[in-house]
Amino acid sequence: MNTPPLSRRAFGLRIAELGLAGSAVANGLPAWADMPRPLPNPVVAVPPEMRPKPGLILVSDQQLLDLRDPDKPVDISLSSTPQVATLRQLCEQAKAGHGRKIVLAFDQFFEQYRPGQKGKPRTLTPDSDAYIECLAKIGQTLRPYGLGLELSLLSPLEIGAAYAKATGESGRWVQYREGYRNPRSGRFSVSLWQQLRWTNNKGTIELARDSVQAYAFRERQVGGGRFYHVAPEQIVRLDHPLVVEEDGEGDEGQGGRRRRITVLGEGGDQARGLDRVLVVVRYRTPEMDYFSDRALPYLKGLVDRYHAAGVPLAGLYSDEVHIQQDWHYDAHHDEGQLAIRYLTPNLARRFAAKYGAEFEDFEKFLVYFAYAQHAFDPTLDARLPALHVLAPNPDGVARTALLRRRYFDLLDRTVVDLFVAAKRHAEGVFGRELEATAHATWAESPTIDFWSPGDGRPMNPMKYEYTPNFLWSNTVHQASAACDDYFRWGEFLTGGGTDHAEGGWSDRDYYGLALGCSLGITNPNRPYAYAAGWGWPAAVGERYEALQAAYGVGGHPAFQAIAEKRGRDVEVLMLYPLSLVACEERFGSWMAQYGYATYATPEVLLTRGKLTDDGAILLGGRRFTTLAILFEPLPPAGLLPLIEDFVERGGRLVWSGPPPRVDMDGTAVLDRWSRLIGAGARHFHLEGQAAAGSVVEFTDALGPVPPQTILTDFLVDQVHPIDPAEGSGATVVARVAGRPVGLHRAKGRGTVTFLGFRPRDDQSASLGHESRTWFEVLKALGAYPKSREDAPTNDNPSVVSRESPHLATRFPNGTIILAAHYRSHVESWGGGFQRDEAEDRAAIARNPLPPDAVELDERWVGGHRVTYRGRLLVAFRVDDSGRLIAFGGQATGGIRIDGREHRLADRPLDLLAFAPVPEPRRVPGGASMMIWLGNQGESEVRIPAPPGLNAPRVYQQGAEEGSAGAEVPSSVRGGVLALPGRHDFEGERLLYVVPG
Template sequence: MTPIAAVTAFALALASSAPVAISQEKRTMDIREPEQLYRGDLVSFPGPWAFQIGRAHVILVSDQDLKDLSDPDRVLNLSLTFDKQEASLRQLCERAQAAGHRTLILAFDHFFSQYRPGQNRPRELTPDMDEYIERIAAISKFAQQYGIGLELSLLSPLELGPAYSKQSGQSGIWLQYRKGYRDPTTGAYAVQMWRQNRWAHNKGVVTVTPTRVRVFAFRESEVSGTSYRVVPPESIVEISDTAIVTPMDGEKPDSPMHRILVRGEGRTDLASHNRILAVQEYRTPEMDYFSPDALPYMKRLLDKYAAAGVKLNGLYADEMHIQQDWNYFGHHDNGEFAMRYVTPSLSRLYAERYGAEYSDLAKYMVYFAYGQEDWASNVTAKDGVMHVFGSSPEDIRRTALFRARYYRLLQDGVTDLFVDAKRYAEKLAGHRLESRAHATWAESPTIDRWRTGSDRMYRHAYEYTSNFVWSNTVHQAASACYDYFKWGDFLTGNGNDHAECGWLDRNYVGLALACSTGILNDVPYSYGAHWGMPDAVSHRRMALVNTFGAAGSPLWGLVQDMQHRDVDVLMLYPMDL
């Protein structure tokens, strides 16, 4: 063989073997447990067809609900609307068995406490506690007599935390930031901010624990003709030892937040540092999702459920986000959502990937600060001022990339952690676990803010006209749930709730998004839900759902072979903020 022929043969060998190697690696990564295929007397229900199988459900709104359910003959208030519904566990299982159902959904959702007076109390039992597991195991054992497995709200960021923190000493860490003026001569500064005490979401009310306040001095300069302010990273100096924190309205334990004043003076050696950033740190009852201990902890927890004999058919996965408050528009400083999740583990990982200078991300919160110029002596006090690494176009792009990388690391890190835990749960169960839901608790534009006076806001939430105030997209991104596509790695079929609160999806955003996320899913059948509108309007919107094939009427699904309508999507999905 000539040298040229040898090289050619080697190149051809590489060309032919590389795809094989890649495909083998991909097959290894994609190996999953088999689908738990439901077979009736005449037909089976694979993939999206399984969505047509009914499920019994018990939505808990208090610890007492779970305790009462331990008695299979005790009748509980299970109302999900103002129409009262009552049943016992035995009655639910008997009805489910008669209807051919194989799954009982058992999940906690604080949202429905409004329909059950007297049960709106703090929660003490969570799925990562031994007492909770014991009670679930007893319920599962009873349900198995009827051939029924459970769909549990188990692998959810909001459910795992208190026991994790107790065992590991780790927790979630959130940083709240507030920019202010500093007199460069005396070093005097003073800023006010709303210190958080309590958050609430669909898994209940959680206590947020304020810890230390850090203060950073820096210098800034304008980029002419723009709303950018240059803050050289090397100019940021910590001066926390000068800070005095004073409550302004008294320590009110029952209040979800209270006003504090952060003030100080000194460090006159920093004569060019004319601004400060106060950073309030919080500990939250959730996991450090970036800790090397996180996944082993989740696996041990799943082992406990398996050892207790809990039969899992699915994972209840509605609103898969990390700890945050569901208050849409009342959780801000100077009109902006100014909090970010930053644990030491996240900072270390960010620094490993993008540079050692990011090992302490607290001071870099200034590059997230927006529109906090209320101290200014001119009209820029109302500008959407942002901060950048430098004045050149490249510096401005690097700043945007810094923020985008943070959001992507947060979103992907949380999602991948729960995907890995789900795969492990499936191995224990011996089959795939359905987890059908959507990621966010609020959407854009549905839950964005417009000034509409006494008129209902949702009818205006379509165009970004001059009365637009604020977008909740930042809130969702900071809560690791803004990327519907990424959460499709965990969610079965995927879906969205864009047309909620009576928002009519006039431009078909929700339906187009459903088709887009669905076609990329292992089970390519996403939903575009709606609620909060009169029945006559809902009927017409459902006709659109059926037309798009977005998991609408079962009769339409039969005709459409449980598939979306295949159309060109004339919209953009902005991911980077």
């Protein structure tokens, strides 16, 4: 299989999301536009994230050295179009736009456009004295301009060699490989791929093989299946010397990143009769020991060094803040497994202190991480996805998954807490909030998951469903690099975001869009996150931008203003399935890619959620009346009690997938869960049952739900037949081959529904037909109610979205947005960052876009009747009296809402939008409304005037965001603000309305 090219990150396309500016200053206005006026400057407040931030994205140490001379030209190109500038020019640009900082960071991705390190490790890293000296010199240039630096400083990838020199510590990774061992002679020979070099967005590092260890053990198959019992007390460390044979200098075809080695050993009287061996290769890496007591003092000292050197730190550029790993997605595997984990002695000690002294020698417990490594088996069992378990029973299976889950959880939590603490210290030292922009990971699931195309077809159209040709998810790669829990990294990031729709995959189930909303809603630092995308023709990007606006995770500034830069609202909260990768590492962080819910981890729900008396969850200022569990066999302690209380108060619970046997504290919870569900006899043992090809039939409360086919025999598609408990009131609502796999009952003032299978939902129809089980189940249970009883149809935005050609959303401030769906256009283009316009045009000609018309005829949505004509999307907001107070549309001249006609222009304009200035952006004497007009021409525009707006002045935006430029003619008559047209009113204009 071909590894995708390193067209991984969309820094250039994410400029608007991060507030970064290009190198060109906005065109100035005529001199008469700048005549003095009794106006504040700006007339609209510009928050920090909207201010221009010129970017210095470096690809070599030499470029940093060059920047010490503020007048030396430096290539900062973000594409094949050259872009050369001096530091002084960027300072002048930032000052002209009232910017406050310049971004300076290294990013290996852009070496494809200009000369870089050429595979050599950097010597100028942010923890080195030479680097700090360079930044102090650069800071001297910035200081007269009143500018600071947004630096990639507090990022695990940036701290390495200098830390090792100062502390004598470093990172430590271990690679493990299972093999056959002769039980009589003890002889074994195990081959694996040694890791030599990793590259990520902070450059290349070299791994140093430190030592090799071997452990002998015996395994016994459990019940003829894929589980093999290994008693931990019988795992024996082998002390005899090992021989390592190296095959060549490295695989030059992969940049010298790996080479084949064979580890040989024999003997070991203490391990006589043990016929399996686990070989562990230890590596030193130039990064921190995140579990060391010296780690936080070192980071605090580093911050203090920056402060003492006079570096004007003003922000933390935090794109991909994971620990060391490699960008290449599918090139680190032994027998198809990513068999490498971060493990220092301090991690082992921390784990042992938390979970038991037996884990002090954590290396031997890597036996329970080895997955599908039985290629040496002479039987067909070699084909099984084999896993070792702590005990030969269901409890042993659960507690082994718990071991892996605790490892990933401890790694995530320790790294995040470390850098959050360092950030807080930096904010105290520098006396300001340090905005930490961007997102945690370099890869996403399902975007960078792998399917086998088989006949050379493109993979992107397959990335919507678990099908038999599914190979592997990159989630374990993320989890091993401490970046799979995006929500936890939100404690460090300011808002955050995701690049799920990257590399040409267009997220046609809207999962990444929903996840972006969720990250914003749950972020404790700023309640807004982006969902970026790249790697497609411009015409596809236009469609995606409309969806971004509809979800409130990006899009045109006009629509962001109308929704007040918040994510959309929905009644359903789904728990993000972090435990899936711990149960079987092949699978991703998704069970279904469902776009009509908000996501949160159980930890976020427990720490930030609150229950109302009427059975709702309040989280991030939002209200959820339905809680859906996607896959949670290892719930955190406290989750089940919270769920019980939620249901008793009137909440609606839908639990899908396997029952939990133990919680994260190790407490047995199956009986408690069964009482909640009303579950009786269970008809499965170690795990669920395979049912590939079977059909789920629904009845009773779920009678309206169409049948669903089970696609595979994978873990995710196993079924869990359970009888209702006698006297519980639970009824069977779903069956597979006559076996009950769904239960439903009333409990307290709420309801509980159990679905012992994976509900599928794929609005993209990637298999040639749409699956919609999650939606139909939730709708049947009343999770998506209509706005009011007298509505003639269910006008809930989620229902409108699944039963019409339009995506419909609503927002906390009352805004409703409808957008043309973009779910059926199959990805058929290359996914590179740099686009060839001719190739893109040809791709679209072969595969035309679906219609982009938004045509509504008395459509009920969110409590309103709407008639409208336009393209791409429409947004509107009315007050309690029905007055239109905000609107946005393209190729439109007006809208009718609840029978009230709003003729806003003489003819359709390319863009017509207006919104009141939100309170946080208002300034005394400044604007009260913003208006966007695209190619107005000679058409008069008529906008409903807010009460009291009698003699306003209207100004075109000046040279900077928020400033007033030329005044434009306007009048108020009959409660309407009229803006006459003019033949030269071309292009897009932003107007500010200042009350008289």
